[in-house]
Amino acid sequence: MSLDTYSFSGRKKQVSNKKLTWLESIYLVAIAKGMWVTLKHMFRKKVTISYPEQTRPFSPVYRGLHMLMRDDEGRERCTACGLCALSCPAEAISMTAAERKPEEKHLYREEKYASIYEINMLRCIFCGLCEEACPKQAIYLTKSKVFAKSNSTRESFIFGKEELVMPLEMAIQNSKQNQA
Amino acid sequence: MDNTILIEKSVIILVVFAITMLMAMYMTLAERKIAAWIQDRIGPNRAGKGGILQPLADGLKLFAKEEYAPDTPNKFLFVLGPTISMTIALITSAVLPWGDKLHLFGRDIILQSADINVGLLYIFAVLSVSVYGIMIGGWASNNKYSLMSAMRAASQMISYEIAMGLSIIALLLMTQTLSLREIALQQNGMNWNIFYQPLGFLIFWICSFAETNRNPFDLAECEQELIGGYHTEYSSMRMGFFLFAEYASMFVSSAILSILYLGAYNYPGMDWAVENWGVNIANVIGMLVLFIKICFFIFVYMWVRWTLPRFRYDQLMNLGWKKLIPLALFNILVTAVVILLLK
Numbered sequence: 001m002s003l004d005t006y007s008f009s010g011r012k013k014q015v016s017n018k019k020l021t022w023l024e025s026i027y028l029v030a031i032a033k034g035m036w037v038t039l040k041h042m043f044r045k046k047v048t049i050s051y052p053e054q055t056r057p058f059s060p061v062y063r064g065l066h067m068l069m070r071d072d073e074g075r076e077r078c079t080a081c082g083l084c085a086l087s088c089p090a091e092a093i094s095m096t097a098a099e100r101k102p103e104e105k106h107l108y109r110e111e112k113y114a115s116i117y118e119i120n121m122l123r124c125i126f127c128g129l130c131e132e133a134c135p136k137q138a139i140y141l142t143k144s145k146v147f148a149k150s151n152s153t154r155e156s157f158i159f160g161k162e163e164l165v166m167p168l169e170m171a172i173q174n175s176k177q178n179q180a
Numbered sequence: 181m182d183n184t185i186l187i188e189k190s191v192i193i194l195v196v197f198a199i200t201m202l203m204a205m206y207m208t209l210a211e212r213k214i215a216a217w218i219q220d221r222i223g224p225n226r227a228g229k230g231g232i233l234q235p236l237a238d239g240l241k242l243f244a245k246e247e248y249a250p251d252t253p254n255k256f257l258f259v260l261g262p263t264i265s266m267t268i269a270l271i272t273s274a275v276l277p278w279g280d281k282l283h284l285f286g287r288d289i290i291l292q293s294a295d296i297n298v299g300l301l302y303i304f305a306v307l308s309v310s311v312y313g314i315m316i317g318g319w320a321s322n323n324k325y326s327l328m329s330a331m332r333a334a335s336q337m338i339s340y341e342i343a344m345g346l347s348i349i350a351l352l353l354m355t356q357t358l359s360l361r362e363i364a365l366q367q368n369g370m371n372w373n374i375f376y377q378p379l380g381f382l383i384f385w386i387c388s389f390a391e392t393n394r395n396p397f398d399l400a401e402c403e404q405e406l407i408g409g410y411h412t413e414y415s416s417m418r419m420g421f422f423l424f425a426e427y428a429s430m431f432v433s434s435a436i437l438s439i440l441y442l443g444a445y446n447y448p449g450m451d452w453a454v455e456n457w458g459v460n461i462a463n464v465i466g467m468l469v470l471f472i473k474i475c476f477f478i479f480v481y482m483w484v485r486w487t488l489p490r491f492r493y494d495q496l497m498n499l500g501w502k503k504l505i506p507l508a509l510f511n512i513l514v515t516a517v518v519i520l521l522l523k
Contacts, residue, residue, distance in 0.1 A: 025498075025503065026499070026503050027499075031484075031487075031488060034487045034488060035483060035484070035487050037487075038218045038483065038486060038487040039483070041217070041218050041219070041220055042214075042217045042218055044220055045220075046217075046220055046221060046222050047220050047221070048220075048221050048222040050222070050225075
Protein backbone atom coordinates (compact mmCIF):
# COMPACT_ATOMS: atom_id res chain seq x y z
CA MET A 1 0.00 0.00 0.00
CA SER A 2 1.45 3.31 -1.02
CA LEU A 3 1.37 6.35 1.20
CA ASP A 4 -0.63 8.31 -1.38
CA THR A 5 -3.70 6.18 -1.01
CA TYR A 6 -3.39 5.34 2.68
CA SER A 7 -5.78 7.21 4.93
CA PHE A 8 -4.56 7.91 8.47
CA SER A 9 -7.86 9.33 9.61
CA GLY A 10 -9.98 6.82 7.71
CA ARG A 11 -11.86 9.70 6.08
CA LYS A 12 -9.68 10.28 3.06
CA LYS A 13 -11.58 10.42 -0.22
CA GLN A 14 -10.14 10.20 -3.66
CA VAL A 15 -11.10 13.30 -5.64
CA SER A 16 -12.28 12.67 -9.17
CA ASN A 17 -12.97 15.07 -11.99
CA LYS A 18 -15.22 12.72 -13.89
CA LYS A 19 -17.92 14.23 -16.05
CA LEU A 20 -21.30 14.53 -14.33
CA THR A 21 -24.09 12.30 -15.53
CA TRP A 22 -27.21 14.05 -16.77
CA LEU A 23 -29.08 13.43 -13.53
CA GLU A 24 -26.19 14.82 -11.52
CA SER A 25 -25.89 17.83 -13.79
CA ILE A 26 -29.36 19.13 -12.89
CA TYR A 27 -28.22 19.00 -9.24
CA LEU A 28 -31.66 18.04 -7.91
CA VAL A 29 -30.62 14.89 -6.05
CA ALA A 30 -27.66 16.59 -4.41
CA ILE A 31 -29.84 19.57 -3.48
CA ALA A 32 -32.43 17.31 -1.88
CA LYS A 33 -29.70 15.63 0.18
CA GLY A 34 -28.35 18.97 1.32
CA MET A 35 -31.79 20.25 2.22
CA TRP A 36 -32.37 17.15 4.34
CA VAL A 37 -29.16 17.87 6.26
CA THR A 38 -30.14 21.45 7.00
CA LEU A 39 -33.67 20.42 7.93
CA LYS A 40 -32.27 18.04 10.53
CA HIS A 41 -30.13 20.83 11.90
CA MET A 42 -33.17 23.06 12.39
CA PHE A 43 -34.48 20.78 15.11
CA ARG A 44 -31.18 20.12 16.77
CA LYS A 45 -30.30 21.42 20.22
CA LYS A 46 -29.00 24.99 19.93
CA VAL A 47 -25.41 25.56 20.95
CA THR A 48 -25.88 29.23 21.83
CA ILE A 49 -25.32 30.32 25.43
CA SER A 50 -27.39 33.48 26.06
CA TYR A 51 -24.52 35.09 27.88
CA PRO A 52 -25.74 37.49 30.54
CA GLU A 53 -28.52 35.11 31.59
CA GLN A 54 -26.57 31.89 31.19
CA THR A 55 -22.91 31.28 31.74
CA ARG A 56 -20.72 28.46 30.57
CA PRO A 57 -20.13 25.88 33.33
CA PHE A 58 -16.61 26.17 34.79
CA SER A 59 -14.20 23.32 35.21
CA PRO A 60 -13.96 21.99 38.79
CA VAL A 61 -10.29 23.04 38.90
CA TYR A 62 -11.08 26.51 37.57
CA ARG A 63 -8.77 29.29 38.86
CA GLY A 64 -10.24 32.78 39.02
CA LEU A 65 -9.16 36.11 40.48
CA HIS A 66 -6.58 36.16 43.27
CA MET A 67 -7.35 36.96 46.88
CA LEU A 68 -4.98 37.85 49.71
CA MET A 69 -6.28 35.94 52.71
CA ARG A 70 -6.85 37.01 56.29
CA ASP A 71 -6.52 34.67 59.28
CA ASP A 72 -9.22 33.87 61.85
CA GLU A 73 -8.65 37.15 63.65
CA GLY A 74 -8.89 39.17 60.46
CA ARG A 75 -5.17 39.89 60.09
CA GLU A 76 -3.46 39.79 56.72
CA ARG A 77 -1.41 36.66 56.35
CA CYS A 78 1.09 37.94 53.77
CA THR A 79 4.61 38.61 55.01
CA ALA A 80 5.97 39.97 51.72
CA CYS A 81 8.54 37.18 51.37
CA GLY A 82 8.40 37.51 47.59
CA LEU A 83 8.21 33.79 46.81
CA CYS A 84 5.02 34.32 44.80
CA ALA A 85 6.71 36.97 42.69
CA LEU A 86 9.68 34.65 42.23
CA SER A 87 7.53 31.72 41.19
CA CYS A 88 5.37 33.75 38.83
CA PRO A 89 6.20 32.68 35.25
CA ALA A 90 4.54 35.79 33.83
CA GLU A 91 6.28 38.15 36.25
CA ALA A 92 2.96 39.71 37.07
CA ILE A 93 3.44 40.15 40.84
CA SER A 94 5.39 42.90 42.54
CA MET A 95 5.40 44.02 46.16
CA THR A 96 7.05 46.29 48.68
CA ALA A 97 7.71 45.06 52.20
CA ALA A 98 7.31 47.15 55.37
CA GLU A 99 7.82 46.57 59.09
CA ARG A 100 4.80 46.28 61.31
CA LYS A 101 4.47 48.97 64.00
CA PRO A 102 3.39 47.87 67.53
CA GLU A 103 -0.05 49.51 67.14
CA GLU A 104 -0.67 47.60 63.90
CA LYS A 105 -0.61 44.17 65.58
CA HIS A 106 -4.32 43.63 64.91
CA LEU A 107 -3.82 44.33 61.17
CA TYR A 108 -0.91 42.10 60.20
CA ARG A 109 -0.11 38.62 61.42
CA GLU A 110 3.72 38.76 61.23
CA GLU A 111 6.24 41.52 61.91
CA LYS A 112 6.75 42.10 58.21
CA TYR A 113 3.94 42.83 55.76
CA ALA A 114 3.36 43.98 52.17
CA SER A 115 2.67 47.68 52.09
CA ILE A 116 2.17 47.48 48.34
CA TYR A 117 1.07 44.29 46.64
CA GLU A 118 0.26 44.47 42.95
CA ILE A 119 -0.75 41.91 40.34
CA ASN A 120 -0.90 42.91 36.69
CA MET A 121 -4.00 41.16 35.44
CA LEU A 122 -2.94 41.64 31.82
CA ARG A 123 0.21 39.60 32.47
CA CYS A 124 -1.22 37.02 34.83
CA ILE A 125 -1.91 33.65 33.21
CA PHE A 126 -3.85 32.25 36.20
CA CYS A 127 -1.52 29.26 36.51
CA GLY A 128 -1.77 29.15 40.31
CA LEU A 129 1.99 28.80 40.94
CA CYS A 130 1.88 31.76 43.39
CA GLU A 131 -0.69 29.86 45.41
CA GLU A 132 1.56 26.79 45.48
CA ALA A 133 4.67 28.81 46.35
CA CYS A 134 3.17 30.74 49.27
CA PRO A 135 4.51 29.41 52.62
CA LYS A 136 1.94 31.40 54.63
CA GLN A 137 -1.13 30.33 52.64
CA ALA A 138 -1.76 34.01 52.00
CA ILE A 139 -2.62 34.05 48.30
CA TYR A 140 -5.36 31.99 46.70
CA LEU A 141 -6.97 31.83 43.31
CA THR A 142 -10.70 31.96 43.96
CA LYS A 143 -13.50 30.25 42.05
CA SER A 144 -15.17 33.64 41.70
CA LYS A 145 -17.06 34.18 38.45
CA VAL A 146 -16.10 37.85 38.57
CA PHE A 147 -13.32 38.56 36.10
CA ALA A 148 -10.97 41.48 35.71
CA LYS A 149 -13.42 43.96 34.19
CA SER A 150 -12.75 45.38 30.76
CA ASN A 151 -11.27 48.86 30.70
CA SER A 152 -9.60 51.25 28.32
CA THR A 153 -6.43 51.90 30.32
CA ARG A 154 -3.67 49.44 31.05
CA GLU A 155 -3.08 50.94 34.51
CA SER A 156 -6.54 49.91 35.66
CA PHE A 157 -5.60 46.26 35.21
CA ILE A 158 -2.87 46.50 37.86
CA PHE A 159 -4.77 45.31 40.89
CA GLY A 160 -3.54 46.69 44.21
CA LYS A 161 -4.33 45.69 47.76
CA GLU A 162 -7.79 47.35 47.57
CA GLU A 163 -8.89 44.82 44.98
CA LEU A 164 -6.91 41.84 46.23
CA VAL A 165 -7.23 41.68 50.02
CA MET A 166 -10.16 39.69 51.34
CA PRO A 167 -12.95 42.06 52.42
CA LEU A 168 -13.33 42.29 56.22
CA GLU A 169 -16.99 41.28 56.12
CA MET A 170 -16.02 38.06 54.40
CA ALA A 171 -13.35 37.38 57.03
CA ILE A 172 -15.87 37.99 59.82
CA GLN A 173 -18.38 35.68 58.19
CA ASN A 174 -15.74 32.99 57.73
CA SER A 175 -14.59 33.08 61.35
CA LYS A 176 -18.22 32.94 62.52
CA GLN A 177 -18.76 29.87 60.39
CA ASN A 178 -15.59 28.29 61.79
CA GLN A 179 -16.76 28.84 65.39
CA ALA A 180 -20.20 27.39 64.73
CA MET B 181 -69.39 52.26 -12.27
CA ASP B 182 -70.98 52.83 -8.89
CA ASN B 183 -69.18 54.11 -5.88
CA THR B 184 -69.49 50.91 -3.90
CA ILE B 185 -67.17 49.01 -6.19
CA LEU B 186 -64.66 51.84 -5.91
CA ILE B 187 -64.68 51.62 -2.12
CA GLU B 188 -64.61 47.83 -2.27
CA LYS B 189 -61.56 47.77 -4.56
CA SER B 190 -59.81 50.49 -2.54
CA VAL B 191 -60.19 48.46 0.62
CA ILE B 192 -58.86 45.34 -1.10
CA ILE B 193 -55.89 47.25 -2.54
CA LEU B 194 -55.12 48.78 0.85
CA VAL B 195 -55.32 45.44 2.64
CA VAL B 196 -53.18 43.65 0.04
CA PHE B 197 -50.64 46.46 0.18
CA ALA B 198 -50.53 46.37 3.98
CA ILE B 199 -50.22 42.60 4.10
CA THR B 200 -47.41 42.60 1.53
CA MET B 201 -45.50 45.23 3.49
CA LEU B 202 -46.08 43.48 6.81
CA MET B 203 -45.05 40.14 5.36
CA ALA B 204 -41.90 41.63 3.83
CA MET B 205 -41.08 43.14 7.21
CA TYR B 206 -41.48 39.93 9.12
CA MET B 207 -39.80 37.87 6.43
CA THR B 208 -36.56 39.63 7.34
CA LEU B 209 -37.00 38.34 10.87
CA ALA B 210 -38.02 34.90 9.61
CA GLU B 211 -34.95 34.79 7.41
CA ARG B 212 -32.65 35.58 10.30
CA LYS B 213 -34.40 33.10 12.57
CA ILE B 214 -34.32 30.29 10.01
CA ALA B 215 -30.68 31.04 9.24
CA ALA B 216 -29.95 30.78 12.94
CA TRP B 217 -31.85 27.53 13.41
CA ILE B 218 -30.18 25.90 10.45
CA GLN B 219 -26.82 26.90 11.91
CA ASP B 220 -27.77 25.59 15.38
CA ARG B 221 -28.12 29.09 16.79
CA ILE B 222 -31.05 30.89 18.47
CA GLY B 223 -31.23 34.01 16.32
CA PRO B 224 -32.30 37.54 17.22
CA ASN B 225 -34.18 37.42 20.52
CA ARG B 226 -33.46 40.69 22.30
CA ALA B 227 -35.91 43.14 20.69
CA GLY B 228 -39.27 42.17 22.12
CA LYS B 229 -40.36 38.66 23.01
CA GLY B 230 -38.45 36.22 20.80
CA GLY B 231 -37.20 39.11 18.67
CA ILE B 232 -40.69 40.09 17.50
CA LEU B 233 -39.77 43.79 17.35
CA GLN B 234 -36.52 43.20 15.47
CA PRO B 235 -37.89 44.37 12.06
CA LEU B 236 -39.00 47.65 13.64
CA ALA B 237 -35.55 48.13 15.14
CA ASP B 238 -33.93 47.34 11.78
CA GLY B 239 -36.23 49.76 9.97
CA LEU B 240 -35.55 52.50 12.50
CA LYS B 241 -31.85 51.95 12.09
CA LEU B 242 -32.06 52.20 8.30
CA PHE B 243 -34.11 55.41 8.50
CA ALA B 244 -31.65 56.95 10.93
CA LYS B 245 -28.61 56.27 8.75
CA GLU B 246 -26.95 59.00 6.74
CA GLU B 247 -28.26 59.17 3.19
CA TYR B 248 -25.17 59.17 1.08
CA ALA B 249 -25.03 59.42 -2.70
CA PRO B 250 -21.84 58.83 -4.66
CA ASP B 251 -20.46 61.49 -6.98
CA THR B 252 -22.39 60.37 -10.01
CA PRO B 253 -23.80 62.26 -12.98
CA ASN B 254 -26.97 60.17 -12.76
CA LYS B 255 -28.51 61.44 -9.53
CA PHE B 256 -32.02 60.96 -10.88
CA LEU B 257 -31.37 57.38 -12.00
CA PHE B 258 -29.68 56.70 -8.67
CA VAL B 259 -32.97 57.40 -6.91
CA LEU B 260 -35.01 55.75 -9.64
CA GLY B 261 -33.33 52.34 -9.13
CA PRO B 262 -34.74 51.45 -5.72
CA THR B 263 -38.00 53.16 -6.62
CA ILE B 264 -38.56 50.84 -9.58
CA SER B 265 -37.59 47.78 -7.58
CA MET B 266 -40.07 48.59 -4.84
CA THR B 267 -42.90 49.65 -7.15
CA ILE B 268 -42.62 46.60 -9.36
CA ALA B 269 -42.47 44.27 -6.37
CA LEU B 270 -45.74 45.75 -5.09
CA ILE B 271 -47.81 46.17 -8.26
CA THR B 272 -47.49 42.51 -9.20
CA SER B 273 -49.97 41.69 -6.48
CA ALA B 274 -52.70 43.68 -8.27
CA VAL B 275 -53.97 40.74 -10.32
CA LEU B 276 -53.57 37.98 -7.75
CA PRO B 277 -56.78 36.37 -6.48
CA TRP B 278 -56.62 36.10 -2.71
CA GLY B 279 -59.88 34.22 -2.41
CA ASP B 280 -63.00 33.39 -4.39
CA LYS B 281 -65.61 35.81 -3.08
CA LEU B 282 -67.17 37.06 0.12
CA HIS B 283 -70.89 37.76 0.52
CA LEU B 284 -71.10 40.94 2.56
CA PHE B 285 -73.69 43.77 2.70
CA GLY B 286 -75.88 41.94 0.19
CA ARG B 287 -73.30 41.82 -2.59
CA ASP B 288 -70.60 39.48 -3.78
CA ILE B 289 -67.13 40.85 -3.19
CA ILE B 290 -64.50 39.29 -5.42
CA LEU B 291 -61.25 39.11 -3.50
CA GLN B 292 -59.00 40.42 -6.20
CA SER B 293 -57.86 43.94 -6.98
CA ALA B 294 -58.29 43.60 -10.73
CA ASP B 295 -59.55 40.56 -12.63
CA ILE B 296 -58.03 41.30 -16.02
CA ASN B 297 -58.22 38.60 -18.69
CA VAL B 298 -54.48 38.81 -19.38
CA GLY B 299 -53.45 38.50 -15.73
CA LEU B 300 -50.67 36.04 -16.43
CA LEU B 301 -49.21 38.21 -19.19
CA TYR B 302 -49.38 41.20 -16.88
CA ILE B 303 -47.37 39.33 -14.26
CA PHE B 304 -44.76 38.40 -16.83
CA ALA B 305 -44.51 41.93 -18.11
CA VAL B 306 -44.10 43.30 -14.60
CA LEU B 307 -41.59 40.66 -13.54
CA SER B 308 -39.35 41.39 -16.49
CA VAL B 309 -39.40 45.09 -15.65
CA SER B 310 -38.24 44.31 -12.11
CA VAL B 311 -34.66 43.83 -13.28
CA TYR B 312 -34.56 47.44 -14.44
CA GLY B 313 -34.47 48.58 -10.83
CA ILE B 314 -31.25 46.65 -10.30
CA MET B 315 -29.84 47.61 -13.68
CA ILE B 316 -30.51 51.33 -13.34
CA GLY B 317 -29.33 51.35 -9.74
CA GLY B 318 -26.13 49.53 -10.65
CA TRP B 319 -25.52 51.79 -13.64
CA ALA B 320 -26.14 55.03 -11.77
CA SER B 321 -23.85 54.02 -8.90
CA ASN B 322 -20.83 54.86 -11.05
CA ASN B 323 -19.00 51.88 -9.63
CA LYS B 324 -17.52 48.99 -11.56
CA TYR B 325 -18.76 46.37 -9.12
CA SER B 326 -22.28 47.72 -9.27
CA LEU B 327 -22.18 47.80 -13.05
CA MET B 328 -20.95 44.21 -13.23
CA SER B 329 -23.71 43.18 -10.88
CA ALA B 330 -26.27 44.98 -13.03
CA MET B 331 -25.03 43.18 -16.13
CA ARG B 332 -25.13 39.85 -14.34
CA ALA B 333 -28.65 40.47 -13.13
CA ALA B 334 -29.80 41.42 -16.62
CA SER B 335 -28.29 38.40 -18.36
CA GLN B 336 -29.52 36.08 -15.66
CA MET B 337 -33.02 37.49 -15.92
CA ILE B 338 -33.08 37.07 -19.70
CA SER B 339 -31.88 33.46 -19.48
CA TYR B 340 -34.38 32.38 -16.88
CA GLU B 341 -37.33 34.37 -18.18
CA ILE B 342 -37.36 32.15 -21.28
CA ALA B 343 -37.53 28.90 -19.34
CA MET B 344 -40.15 30.42 -17.06
CA GLY B 345 -42.28 31.54 -20.00
CA LEU B 346 -41.99 28.16 -21.69
CA SER B 347 -43.06 26.35 -18.52
CA ILE B 348 -46.11 28.61 -18.36
CA ILE B 349 -47.06 27.82 -21.97
CA ALA B 350 -47.56 24.19 -21.00
CA LEU B 351 -49.83 25.37 -18.21
CA LEU B 352 -51.76 27.57 -20.64
CA LEU B 353 -52.34 24.63 -22.95
CA MET B 354 -54.24 23.05 -20.08
CA THR B 355 -56.06 26.00 -18.59
CA GLN B 356 -57.00 27.71 -21.88
CA THR B 357 -57.11 31.06 -20.06
CA LEU B 358 -54.78 33.82 -18.91
CA SER B 359 -57.06 35.06 -16.17
CA LEU B 360 -55.65 34.17 -12.77
CA ARG B 361 -59.11 34.08 -11.25
CA GLU B 362 -60.24 31.45 -13.72
CA ILE B 363 -57.05 29.45 -13.26
CA ALA B 364 -57.72 29.48 -9.53
CA LEU B 365 -61.36 28.44 -10.01
CA GLN B 366 -60.37 25.58 -12.33
CA GLN B 367 -58.26 24.06 -9.59
CA ASN B 368 -61.27 23.51 -7.32
CA GLY B 369 -61.48 20.12 -5.63
CA MET B 370 -57.86 18.97 -5.63
CA ASN B 371 -57.54 19.62 -9.37
CA TRP B 372 -54.29 21.32 -8.57
CA ASN B 373 -52.10 22.04 -11.56
CA ILE B 374 -49.06 20.58 -9.83
CA PHE B 375 -50.50 17.08 -10.32
CA TYR B 376 -50.80 17.64 -14.08
CA GLN B 377 -47.68 19.77 -14.53
CA PRO B 378 -45.05 18.52 -12.06
CA LEU B 379 -42.16 19.26 -14.41
CA GLY B 380 -43.54 22.66 -15.34
CA PHE B 381 -43.95 23.45 -11.66
CA LEU B 382 -40.36 22.51 -10.95
CA ILE B 383 -39.01 24.65 -13.79
CA PHE B 384 -41.20 27.58 -12.81
CA TRP B 385 -40.07 27.22 -9.21
CA ILE B 386 -36.37 27.16 -10.09
CA CYS B 387 -36.82 30.15 -12.37
CA SER B 388 -38.62 32.13 -9.70
CA PHE B 389 -35.52 31.72 -7.52
CA ALA B 390 -33.58 33.38 -10.32
CA GLU B 391 -36.24 36.04 -10.91
CA THR B 392 -36.22 37.13 -7.27
CA ASN B 393 -32.41 37.10 -7.19
CA ARG B 394 -32.32 34.62 -4.36
CA ASN B 395 -29.62 32.16 -3.49
CA PRO B 396 -28.37 30.02 -5.27
CA PHE B 397 -28.91 32.50 -8.11
CA ASP B 398 -27.96 35.68 -6.26
CA LEU B 399 -24.97 36.41 -8.44
CA ALA B 400 -26.04 40.02 -8.72
CA GLU B 401 -25.29 40.72 -5.09
CA CYS B 402 -22.53 38.36 -4.12
CA GLU B 403 -20.40 39.86 -1.40
CA GLN B 404 -17.22 37.99 -2.17
CA GLU B 405 -16.74 39.12 -5.75
CA LEU B 406 -18.86 42.26 -6.07
CA ILE B 407 -18.91 43.58 -2.48
CA GLY B 408 -22.69 43.66 -2.47
CA GLY B 409 -23.16 44.32 -6.16
CA TYR B 410 -25.80 46.81 -7.19
CA HIS B 411 -26.40 48.10 -3.67
CA THR B 412 -22.76 48.75 -2.85
CA GLU B 413 -23.18 52.51 -3.15
CA TYR B 414 -26.57 52.68 -1.50
CA SER B 415 -27.17 53.62 2.09
CA SER B 416 -30.02 54.42 4.44
CA MET B 417 -33.57 53.74 3.27
CA ARG B 418 -32.63 53.64 -0.42
CA MET B 419 -30.67 50.52 0.41
CA GLY B 420 -33.56 49.46 2.63
CA PHE B 421 -35.89 49.74 -0.38
CA PHE B 422 -33.71 47.37 -2.38
CA LEU B 423 -33.67 44.85 0.43
CA PHE B 424 -37.35 45.35 1.13
CA ALA B 425 -38.20 44.93 -2.55
CA GLU B 426 -36.42 41.58 -2.56
CA TYR B 427 -38.60 40.32 0.26
CA ALA B 428 -41.76 41.80 -1.21
CA SER B 429 -41.07 40.11 -4.54
CA MET B 430 -40.36 36.87 -2.71
CA PHE B 431 -43.81 37.11 -1.14
CA VAL B 432 -45.46 37.89 -4.47
CA SER B 433 -43.67 35.14 -6.37
CA SER B 434 -44.60 32.66 -3.64
CA ALA B 435 -48.19 33.80 -4.11
CA ILE B 436 -47.93 33.32 -7.90
CA LEU B 437 -46.52 29.84 -7.39
CA SER B 438 -49.32 28.84 -5.03
CA ILE B 439 -52.00 30.32 -7.28
CA LEU B 440 -50.74 28.85 -10.53
CA TYR B 441 -49.74 25.39 -9.36
CA LEU B 442 -50.74 24.67 -5.79
CA GLY B 443 -54.49 25.24 -6.11
CA ALA B 444 -54.60 28.87 -4.98
CA TYR B 445 -57.15 29.23 -2.19
CA ASN B 446 -58.69 25.81 -2.86
CA TYR B 447 -58.48 23.15 -0.23
CA PRO B 448 -59.92 19.64 0.00
CA GLY B 449 -63.55 19.86 1.03
CA MET B 450 -64.06 23.47 0.01
CA ASP B 451 -67.35 22.74 -1.76
CA TRP B 452 -68.62 20.95 1.32
CA ALA B 453 -67.64 23.94 3.46
CA VAL B 454 -69.46 26.35 1.11
CA GLU B 455 -72.64 24.29 1.36
CA ASN B 456 -72.59 23.72 5.12
CA TRP B 457 -70.81 26.74 6.61
CA GLY B 458 -71.66 29.39 4.05
CA VAL B 459 -69.62 31.24 1.46
CA ASN B 460 -67.95 33.62 3.91
CA ILE B 461 -66.46 31.09 6.31
CA ALA B 462 -65.38 28.79 3.50
CA ASN B 463 -63.57 31.63 1.78
CA VAL B 464 -61.93 32.97 4.91
CA ILE B 465 -60.52 29.48 5.41
CA GLY B 466 -59.54 29.56 1.74
CA MET B 467 -57.60 32.79 2.25
CA LEU B 468 -55.83 31.27 5.24
CA VAL B 469 -55.00 28.18 3.21
CA LEU B 470 -53.53 30.35 0.46
CA PHE B 471 -51.56 32.18 3.11
CA ILE B 472 -50.20 28.93 4.50
CA LYS B 473 -49.15 27.83 1.00
CA ILE B 474 -47.40 31.16 0.48
CA CYS B 475 -45.62 30.82 3.82
CA PHE B 476 -44.47 27.35 2.82
CA PHE B 477 -42.87 28.67 -0.36
CA ILE B 478 -41.27 31.54 1.54
CA PHE B 479 -39.85 29.04 3.99
CA VAL B 480 -38.39 27.00 1.16
CA TYR B 481 -36.83 30.14 -0.30
CA MET B 482 -35.01 30.69 2.99
CA TRP B 483 -34.27 27.03 3.56
CA VAL B 484 -32.59 26.83 0.15
CA ARG B 485 -30.66 30.02 0.77
CA TRP B 486 -29.06 28.63 3.90
CA THR B 487 -28.36 25.25 2.33
CA LEU B 488 -26.88 25.85 -1.10
CA PRO B 489 -23.78 27.71 -2.14
CA ARG B 490 -24.03 30.21 -4.99
CA PHE B 491 -23.75 28.88 -8.53
CA ARG B 492 -20.72 29.77 -10.51
CA TYR B 493 -21.60 32.00 -13.44
CA ASP B 494 -21.02 29.39 -16.15
CA GLN B 495 -22.98 26.83 -14.13
CA LEU B 496 -25.85 29.29 -13.93
CA MET B 497 -25.86 29.83 -17.68
CA ASN B 498 -25.47 26.11 -18.42
CA LEU B 499 -28.38 25.28 -16.15
CA GLY B 500 -30.58 27.95 -17.67
CA TRP B 501 -29.89 27.44 -21.37
CA LYS B 502 -28.85 23.80 -21.64
CA LYS B 503 -31.03 22.15 -19.01
CA LEU B 504 -34.11 24.17 -18.16
CA ILE B 505 -35.07 25.41 -21.62
CA PRO B 506 -34.87 21.95 -23.29
CA LEU B 507 -36.78 20.49 -20.33
CA ALA B 508 -39.46 23.17 -20.66
CA LEU B 509 -39.76 22.52 -24.40
CA PHE B 510 -40.04 18.80 -23.72
CA ASN B 511 -42.74 19.57 -21.19
CA ILE B 512 -44.72 21.57 -23.75
CA LEU B 513 -44.43 18.72 -26.24
CA VAL B 514 -45.63 16.09 -23.79
CA THR B 515 -48.50 18.26 -22.61
CA ALA B 516 -49.60 19.01 -26.17
CA VAL B 517 -49.49 15.35 -27.18
CA VAL B 518 -51.45 14.23 -24.12
CA ILE B 519 -54.10 16.91 -24.66
CA LEU B 520 -54.39 15.88 -28.32
CA LEU B 521 -54.75 12.21 -27.40
CA LEU B 522 -57.39 12.85 -24.77
CA LYS B 523 -59.58 14.87 -27.15
